[in-house]
């Protein structure tokens with residue numbers, strides 16, 4: 208497909224990324240600041256032969272998306288805080304049934320209704336642990352409109368490759384911000400169909416942890432359940448089966464960080480290191496371009512956390528500053544890896560009010576650490 | 580084997596209690612499905628959570644056993660992604676009428692092209708006999724030990740007034756009629772709703788003085804009245820909405836409309 212230069216909002220870039228990735232089904236429920244995705248999908252999806260439906264709530268939106276995935280479609284939903292909370296049970300259903308799908312959370316501040324139009328990164332831990340039970344998840348965080356496009360494609364690709372739901376954590380600022388971007392012709396991962404005929408092991412570890420997908424309506428006669436199931440797909444109460452299933456489901460993501468995790472490192476030789484994702488990474492970039500003594504580690508993949516890559520980046524640093532628009536969701540993750548890398552000064556620059564951390568605020572934090 | 584024509588032999592014996600009405604629904608559905616000559620490879624089964632919802636997993640076809648109350652929403656996505664697949668939903672009164680109540684009325688309102696079979700046993704069987712949205716007033720359950728202070732939903736009336744194209748109800752004591760309406764509904768478009776009013780001798784029966792399957796089935800028979808008989812008796816349509824007026828549950832085909840279905844509407 209030809210590349211094209213366009214001027215888009217973050218929400219629109221997500222839609223364009225989804226369409227390039229092959230998304231053909233969208234279900235959603237209006238909620239600020241993600242509504243633009245639903246409204247743009249309504250215009251754009253039918254043009255490529257896809258189907259859109261506004262459901263009665265976010266529980267049914269993600270349910271319809273999972274149903275559509277089993278019907279063979281690449282499928283997506285988008286929401287914001289309150290809706291993301293409602294989706295948690297079915298997010299876990301997608302995890303255990305190994306259903307490829309993409310969930311966009313344009314984060315606004317909470318708890319509850321909070322500030323509908325202001326950005327926040329308060330759902331980082333919810334994306335990781337919001338659904339009950341032991342599990343792994345993939346979550347990506349863009350910091351500009353170009354990354355909204357790129358990472359939406361990446362989200363679809365990872366969801367297909369690992370047969371898992373992938374969460375894209377955008378926010379209220381990115382959703383409405385307009386920038387010039389390139390609709391790049393990125394590689395697309397398509398679903399591998401289960402060999403013809405009835406399915407004998409829809410979820411087996413025999414195939415290296417991820418099995419091809421037995422799409423409904425093609426004669427596989429597969430049984431899919433949110434109950435713990437044997438490799439034939441039937442419910443099981445056995446401790447052994449549950450242990451094996453969870454070990455595989457967690458492992459297929461946690462053990463593949465090298466393939467899954469994307470991150471950027473700027474000024475690798477600097478003595479101070481900032482860790483930032485999403486919009487704050489943009490502010491940090493301004494600082495980093497002006498100051499050779501300050502570096503930036505920007506995880507594009509938040510979950511699984513790129514722990515090894517971060518440890519390499521943190522080695523020998525005088526200080527590490529974590530900048531977050533929450534009370535410190537990845538701070539502890541960073542702290543334990545920075546400690547192991549031998550860093551002594553590790554601090555959090557937290558901004559809660561819906562404002563975006565400015566470069567000067569980060570600089571103040573770094574100076575304060577040095578002054579101690 | 581005759582018994583397993585559409586069911587998974589390798590999952591036998593099934594989990595249902597002796598005397599449970601779900602067994603009757605299974606055999607009625609199989610008869611109707613075979614009579615209709617439908618293809619298991621081109622039919623998918625979706626269900627929520629509960630004893631009734633386990634039905635989907637016994638059919639030898641693609642089946643999605645989902646989360647409690649949400650079957651209709653999953654089924655909606657599946658149908659829209661593969662529009663020529665017949666999508667059948669198995670659900671219970673708790674799954675459909677209580678936790679899934681909103682999805683139920685919305686799917687009916689949309690006249691979504693789904694075939695829905697609800698096994699209404701007036702209580703939550705799977706979790707041990709708690710009150711549901713169809714438990715009768717003053718009846719006993721583990722969570723209404725002094726009698727149910729609430730009033731029940733009439734699921735079929737809810738479906739009909741919400742816009743479902745085809746609505747029929749029979750009890751599991753009327754297997755022939757159940758086969759007939761399932762067969763009739765399978766041939767139609769839009770949302771088709773079959774309510775199978777069923778015995779749960781283990782819980783609802785045991786707590787309400789009809790612990791044996793025979794007694795429970797007699798109760799179903801004695802407390803149901805055919806819609807045509809209602810007309811003969813001069814009862815109005817409103818009377819049968821409130822069980823407390825007639826004391827009986829209306830059975831028969833309660834709605835057979837030809838409203839444009841969701842798929843027809845979006846494919847115009």
Ligand SMILES: Cc1ncc(C[n+]2csc(CCOP(=O)(O)OP(=O)(O)O)c2C)c(N)n1
Pocket residue numbers: 628629630631632647670671672673674675698700702703704705706711
């Ligand atoms: C979200 C959620 N809440 C509660 C439950 C527990 N639960 C399992 S089955 C069930 C009731 C099912 O009742 P019904 O749909 O009437 O089916 P029956 O077992 O009577 O056939 C409940 C409450 C659950 N699985 N998920």
